Each structure stands twice: as structure tokens, then as C-alpha cells.
Amino acid sequence: MIKIKNVSKHFANETAIDYSDITFEKGKSYMLLGASGCGKSTLLNMIAGILSPETGTIEIAGEDMTNKSQKEKDKFRIQKIGYIFQDFKLIPEMTVMDNISILRLEKVDISGIDKVLDALGILDKKNKKVKHLSGGEKQRVAIARAIVKKPEIILADEPTGNLNFAIGEAVIKQLMEVSKDKTLIAVTHDERLGKYFDHIIDMNQVTGGRRDV
């Protein structure tokens, strides 16, 4: 379970976002909708421990993540969180396998990679360089990297942002398939994909947008 309490985040451009309290249940999927800049990606980054809130707490499985050091947050992220980034965050010159093998630097077990790639339909692309893959294939590689470590939480920032609706829908279906029994929080602008999620959260209402500091 993830609990967001009284969280606010300040930005360099002297604006801030205040979040209402939100709770994400284990085994449920959440779709975060909202206008650009309303704080959807920032929330994912704070849950992942990449950004730290100025006030409030983020509790994951009863532990307050905001009190942890950056090293502890990094360790938690690599072990427990599968993060699918909007722009994939892959190294184009490396192969699919090499991009996923990066996790081995932190001794993450990736022994189930073939099964995951097969489930995502990109097993035959395993030794291809990422730069030679299509947008949809890249997205699947990013998903494979996020789920191969069997994380408890999956965060997906615009997982279909670079894809057409048909491919995006297929990706979301696969994401749902691989994230059963996990907490899935996905940011998307496409309301048509809402039917696949357990909950839809309108972030405009949660944050009320940015305010000047």
C-alpha cells in the first residue's frame, strides 16, 4: 500500500504543487489523468524516490520513504519498483539484452527475461540494438526491464504516449497481464484506456494545479 499524505513539491521556477492525500492499494491498477503540469509525473518520481517532497510523507508498505537517504531510496527503487519512463530511458546503441542487463550491476535477478520478452512478443529482438527497434518495441523493452525483476510496484509514465491507439492498447493489455497482484500506477492522457484500470484518478482535482511560491 502506498500512502501520500500532505505532500507538496517545490520547483526551481518558484511554483509548487500541493497534493491531497491519496492511497494506492496493493494489487490494484490506477490511471492518473490530468492536464500537463498538474503533477502526475512528479508524483510518480516522488513515489520512486527520484524526487523528494518538501513537505508531507510518502509511505510504502508502512515505511516512510521521505526519511530515507538517497542510497536507500535507490536500493528500494531497484528492488521493489519497476519504472517505465515516458521516453523509455534506454541506451540506443546497446542491445535489448544489454539494456536489461544493466540491472545486474545491482545484482538484480533477471533470469526470467526470456519468458518476459516472449510474453511481450519481442524475444526475437533480444540481441537487436535498441536504435533499430520501432517505438512500440522500445516501449515493450522498457516494460520488460521494469517487470523482469518482479517488482511490487509498477510506475508507468505515459506508457502509450509515443504509440498509436492500437499499439498503445496492446501495450496496456500486456502491462495489465504482467502486473497482476502488483500495484500499477500509470500516467496517461488517453481516457479511452481507462477501461483497463481499476481506478481512474483525476490529478487536476488532487493537486489543483501549480501555485506560485
Place this chain on the structure above:
Amino acid sequence: MFKFAFKNMAIKKAKIVLIVISIVISACVGILAYNISEQVDSGFKTTAAYYDIIIGPSGSSTQLAMNTMFFTDKPLGTISYEYVEQLQKDTRVNKVVPFTMGDSYNGAKIVGTTADFLEGKELREGVMYSEKFECVIGSAVAEKYSLSLGSTLVTSHGLTEGGHAHEGNPLTVVGILDETKTAYDNVIFTPCETVWATHSHSDVESEEAQEVLDDEHGETADEHTHTDEDAHSHQESSDTREEHGEVCAILVKSKSFNAYSQLSAEYGENSKLLVINPSEVLREVLENVDMSTQIVYILCIIILIMNIFIISVITLLNMYDSKKEIALMRLIGIGMNKINFVYIIQNGIIGFISTILAFICSRICLALMGGYVASMGIVLDTAKIYPLEIAIMAVVFVISVLPTVVCTLNMSKKDGINE
């Protein structure tokens, strides 16, 4: 971790090759500049250190030293062999070596001297000369003119090609020196008696030739009559010169410093003679070019500072080029210590390979330059490593790695989400 570092390097092959080349060139120039300046300096001093006195006809000290030590330039002239005999009888003297020079074989200088002059030099083939008209040749001469044991050489008068050929007195090769990569490789050594005999015979030949020429120009019997007595007189004069010709210089190794001082003073009083201490003369030569040496050293320092700057900049640019990768790894959750380690391994490998290649290149350059410097009598030993060279290599290695740490530490302070 090593596997990932290698893979990460493999995807940047071209860039890494350019980085390695830049570091190799910078480091090689630094190592080479220092090594050559040190070896040339010590080479001069070592070569000059064996004999403490060189006696020759009055003239230029430098010319005398360079001619006898490195076979460069022309001899100053000649002095009587009597001085050699005097010194041989002198109890203050350890070794006396006469030195003559005046002929050549296709440009290779012929030095008349005793076997003592070649003490310490190994023979690759054959034996040391013991008879007149026998010779021991330098390895380069043997190679250049395809000479082997038993080959005969017709020498010519003068130190350059094109002189009058001594066809009647060919030299026979009895020994070939091992390669020394010094001026010795380009020289032919023979007993002094060979040089004297060649010249006395040549003088007779010349006189006879002159007479024939005179006859052709209508010289009368009254003006110049050839008698048996004259012929006998020619022969006698020739024999005397063969037995006790003149020498260009005498190399002396005295028994003690006192002996050296006394001998220098005694022979120095003779106005016809020039007495030098080769070490002092060469030191003076080096001091005279001290300004040049200082300029070389200043250039070396500038090159090294530039090297440090260039290598640091290259490494930093390489690291900043990798900042997207680093940010990516941080976002996934890879710890900064692991990321640091990957890039330290990576730049350590680049630094290590560059340092080793720079060293190998410097040795190749040394070997290539060896031939040129050998003409000055200095061996550029490719195996010679100075502590400062190791220090230069260590600095190159450290500055290949250090900016990595600085850069990754700097990046670790940022959240990486915006990279």
C-alpha cells in the same frame, strides 16, 4: 561490472579510439622528450668518462674530443709517435691508446689504433686484428657493404668518398663487431701500422707518379736523376714511417687523479700539444648548449602541462558525453558507487591502454631515432626507463581516471530526471 564496462566501451569504439590516440600522442611526446634529453646527456658523459686525458696537436678541444670519442669532424693534425712511447713507459699511466684517422672506405672512416681501443666491445664474428692490413669492421659497415670475414677493402685517401684509392694495400676483414648502435658501428678499425704503411706506400707511389709526370714534361736527367741510391733512400724512408708514423691523438687512462693532474700539466706545457680532459670538454659543450638544454626542458614541462590539460579535458568531455547514460542508470536505481565504479573501470582501461601504448610508441620512436643519434656516438637504449617516465605514465593514468570521479560526483548531486 567489467562486462558492462566493456560493452559500454564497445558501443563507443570510434570515440574511444580517438581518445586513446589523443592520450597516446600527448603522453608519448612527454615520455620521449624526457627520455631522449636524459639519454643524450648521460650518453655524452658516459662515453667521455673512460679516458681522462686526450693528447693531440694544438687546436680546438671540442674537435679533438668529438673526433676521438665519436669519430666526427676531422682530426686536428698529427703528433709524433714518440709521445705514445713516452707515455707507455710512464708508470703513472694505466693505458695508452694511439689514434689515427685519415682514410675511408666508401665514406666509412678508418681508425688506426690498438686493440685496447675496442676493449669492452664484443666481436660478432672473427677475431681481433693482430697484423698489419687486417681490420675489424663495425656491424653497420658489414651490413651496408655486404662484407664478411675474409673480404678485402680498398681504402681511399681522405675521410670522404672519392679520394685517391690505396689499391696496393687492401685491408682484410678478420672480425666484425657486434652491433653497438653507436658511431663504432660505422667505423673500420685497423692497427696504426696499416695506416702508416698505406700512407708511406702511397707517398712513394705519389712521388713516382710525380716523377713520371715531370718526365713527361721534359724534365732532363740532369735536373732529376733516378739512381739506385735514391731508390734505396725511398725504401728506407718508407720503412721508417711504417715503423713509427704519426698519430692524430693519444688516449690516456691515468692511474690516479694525481697522475692525471701531473700528466696534464707536463704535456700541457708543450705548445705543440693540446691536452684535454674529454669529460670536461663535453661538459663545456653541454654547458655551451645549456640554453638549448634549458629550452628543451622548458618545452618538456610545457608539453607535460599541456598533456595533463588535454587528457583531463578529453576525459571530462567523454564523461559529460556519458551523462545521459549515468542519469539513466540513476533513474533505474543503480547506486552512484556502482556507476562510479563502472566509469572508473572504463576510464581506467582507457588510461591503462593509452599509457602502455604511449610507452610502446615512445620506445618505437627511440629505436627509430637511435640510428640518427648513433652518429653522435650515443646509444638510445629502448630498455632504459627513468623514474620520471614512470611518474609521467602514472600521472597520465591518474588524470585519465580522476576526472571520472569528479564528474560522477558532480552528477550525483543532481537528481538526473532532467538529463
